[in-house]
Amino acid sequence: MALAENLKRIRQQKQLTQPALADKSGVSKGYVYMLESGEMTNPTLDILHKIADALDCTIADLTGEPKVALKSISTEIPDSLMRFARQRRKVGEPLSDDDLMNLAQTQFRGKRPETVEDWAYVYEFLKRTFDG
16 A cells, blocks of 8 residues: 555645646546555556656655665765756656766766756767767
8 A cells, every 4th residue: 555655645745636647647547546546556667657757756755665776876966967867768768777877977177067958968978979
């Protein structure tokens, strides 16, 4: 029941109705209801991603599982880089864990990119330079 309880709590904290969450996530209203009621307990990773993105939270927040991915450097990843990574995932071009870790370590003269647009520019530059 952790998923059902967490989903409802987070949705209400974000002041969204079930239909609003369904529209925002692209998941059917009935499916959102079944998840919150506990009727559906094993959604696909894709569904969890869509709902987490719509609620601006992590899948771990929804499932109640501990956060493990990139835990060792999670405090070092700038918020703007995380927003860039979420944008890429939303358009179906997610960053690999290696790309995210490498970008998080990117510095030039002791400075890091500061905006989502800066990260996009750096990523595209590196991708074009090294991919070919």
